[in-house]
Amino acid sequence: MPRPIEIAPSVLPADFAKLSEEVAALEAAGVDRIQWDVMDGQFVPNLTFGPDVIAAARRYTSLPFEAHLMVLTPDVMAAEYINAGCQRLIVHAEACTHLHRTLGHIASLGATAGVALNPATPVSAVAHVLDLVDLVLVMTVNPGFGGQRYIATMEAKMAEVAALLRSVGRADEVDVEVDGGIGPDTIAAAAAAGANVFVAGSALYRDALGLEHAVDDLRARATAVSK
Numbered sequence: 269m270p271r272p273i274e275i276a277p278s279v280l281p282a283d284f285a286k287l288s289e290e291v292a293a294l295e296a297a298g299v300d301r302i303q304w305d306v307m308d309g310q311f312v313p314n315l316t317f318g319p320d321v322i323a324a325a326r327r328y329t330s331l332p333f334e335a336h337l338m339v340l341t342p343d344v345m346a347a348e349y350i351n352a353g354c355q356r357l358i359v360h361a362e363a364c365t366h367l368h369r370t371l372g373h374i375a376s377l378g379a380t381a382g383v384a385l386n387p388a389t390p391v392s393a394v395a396h397v398l399d400l401v402d403l404v405l406v407m408t409v410n411p412g413f414g415g416q417r418y419i420a421t422m423e424a425k426m427a428e429v430a431a432l433l434r435s436v437g438r439a440d441e442v443d444v445e446v447d448g449g450i451g452p453d454t455i456a457a458a459a460a461a462g463a464n465v466f467v468a469g470s471a472l473y474r475d476a477l478g479l480e481h482a483v484d485d486l487r488a489r490a491t492a493v494s495k
């Protein structure tokens with residue numbers, strides 16, 4: 269059974285001064301979950317949301333939250349992000365000295381775990397932890413900022429992750445998520461390569477016809493080619 273197509277907006281381009289309205293608008297637009305791009309100014313050259321910001325937005329939507337922890341020490345505040353209302357924490361393989369332990373720690377706190385791979389990081393980095401995750405995130409930009417150009421060479425990596433999941437019998441339980449430069453011109457190729465969850469920020473907010481149109485259009489384009 270192929271994994272469902274899901275649109276997971278990044279709130280990075282949203283108006284941070286009115287996040288309650290922004291998350292409610294995303295829910296009304298039909299997204300499947302909300303991704304919080306958490307940045308610590310060290311793992312990436314940008315600084316964004318602490319757990320209190322996410323907790324404040326939690327009250328305004330029933331959507332699942334996932335925290336994309338672009339941080340050097342994800343174990344340190346994992347509990348706080350879960351307590352703030354995140355059902356999933358996504359950590360970077362590159363940031364975790366003991367990735368297997370970190371993923372197990374997230375599960376012990378009652379959340380599900382995802383693992384992210386920066387463009388230069390090989391799929392082999394996650395080959396021995398696929399039993400601990402329900403999501404593998406293939407970054408299609410170098411993390412830190414929205415509005416960057418999609419790196420098409422990552423499509424081979426998406427296909428490699430999808431094939432690896434099939435080979436270990438986890439393809440029905442683990443999402444292949446992509447993040448960075450996802451929009452009308454790139455989502456079909458990513459879906460064809462094996463991705464099923466699409467993080468989009470700029471493409472949603474720059475759609476002149478509004479959020480709902482942007483979400484519907486992206487979903488239709490991905491569904492049309494998904495494996």
Ligand code: DX5
Pocket residue numbers: 278280281305336338409410411412413414415416447448449450467468469470471
């Ligand atoms: C990079 C961020 C972005 C953001 C979405 O660290 O993770 O990828 O979520 O960016 P755009 O605007 O390209 O959809």
